[in-house]
Structure formats: C-alpha cells, structure tokens
Amino acid sequence: MVKVALVTGSNKGIGYAIVRGLCKQFDGDVILAARDGSRGLAAVSSLEKEGLHPKFHQLDITNQESIDQLKVFIAETYGGLDVLVNNAGMFVPPGDKESAEVAKTTIRVNYFGTLAVLQTMMPILNSGARVVNLAGGLASVVFRKSSPARKKVICDAASVHDVTDVMNNYVQSVKDGVLEQEGWPVDIPKMMSPAYCIGKMGINMLSPITQKMIDADTSRSDILINACCPGATSTDMYRGPGGKTIDEGADTPLYVALLPPNVPEPRGQHVFQRKILEWMKHGPSCK
Structure with a gap:
C-alpha cells in the first residue's frame, strides 16, 4: 500500500513549503489540502512546474463534514494515514482592543479546527505515523504572564476536555470583559494577537495528551504526536522584521514529520529548531 502524508492549509506559506519538502523526501503520496479549491489547485500546479507531484484535496478544518470526507478518501484510497501536519490556521491583525468576535473566530479555527482534524484522523493513523501540530513559542508569553491560578489550571489540564x-x-x-479577573494576561502586545497566542498554547497542551491517548492503543505502535514552532517566518501571518523564508520555516516541521522509526523522543513534546523545548519555560520569542 502506498504511504500518504496530509498537510492542512498548504496552498501557501509554511504549509506550501512543507508540501514541497515532503514531495522531495517522503516515500509516498503527499496531499496538499486547502479550503479554497482554486487556490489549492494553483499551488499544485506551481509545484508541478518544479517537477513535484502533490495531490490536492479540499479541506475546511472548521467543517466536520469536510474533514470526514477527507478521512474516508484517505482510508479507502490508502488504508490509513502516515503523516499528518496540522498547519491550517488564521491570524487577524488586532486593533487597539481584541474584540470578542476576533477571539471566538481565531480560537474556533486555530484550536477547535485543529482538534477536529486530529481527533478525526487519529483512528486511521498507521503504525509508525508522525503527527505535527504547528504551534508557537509565543504561547509561553501567555503562560508566563498569566496569574498563578490560571497557570495551575493550564498545568493541571490532563484531558482534551480540560484544554x-x-x-x-x-x-x-474576552466577551464578558473579565480577562484580568480570570487570570489571563492583559498586557500581551497587540501585534502578537492574544487569541492567536492562546490558541497556539492550546495546541501545545494537546500534543502530550493525545500522545498518551495513542500510546494506550496497543493495536498500533510507534506513533508520534508533537507540536513545533517554525519560528518567525515571512508569510501573510507574520509581517515583522527578520522573518525566515518559508522553506526555512518548514525545516523543523519537516524534521518532526520525518522522524525515523522507533526514536524515543520527541514524543508528545514541543520542538523548536529541531530541539525539544519546554515551552512553559521558554522566552518571549521564537525567532
């Protein structure tokens, strides 16, 4: 059976570069998934001009029916999934004050959308599969600036429900205007987008929890679920100075996606610059 890798939100930016890298290094088919069909097909066409041959499939990570359709396609066509890169996400440049609608929409896409894909695809992961959840080092800013009580809640989260x-x-x-009372930081620089940072923190929190869940399934083995930070990369989401190229940003995600068989770690951890990093202790930048 042909192996298969899936990269969500990959018609541009880091996701596009991850598809490019997998096409060159992964022994199997690579699915470039995007919400917009025309943009996804254009991305495939662009990579074909480089002599690469990704497959395209439409995927809206906020639509469970769309996720289910892709799961069925992969299961019927390939028998299972060997690499899953949860790259799809969104970033809304914040104004002077983050609105309740921006917070809700950002978390719905970046956390709940990623979680939906992860939970839907976990049952069809083959032994030896690698899962990469694109997170971010800026989550550490949220954690460090949170109140002791909020930090305890974050540290104590032991299930998907808790996260x-x-x-x-x-x-x-955000909706009720009680961030400080609930222990959330109120001094995160607006250029970072608090909701974006917090959604990515949720992804960091999910990875060790879902790793333990998959480890409990004795019918499969050697499945690794890790989060990683690509670093500040020049994309539509990041417009600051000193950004990496998209191929440089794809380096760590590709490293995690292509970990060799039976490595002891990283396992349910956070990886930055190809190294395991304790994100709760990490500094304010992933540059």
Missing part, C-alpha cells in the same frame, strides 16, 4: 475548557474560558472572558 477545551481553558480555550472556552478565554473566549468567554
């Missing part, structure tokens, strides 16, 4: 409660609490706190 989801943390994300829902943030959205509700």
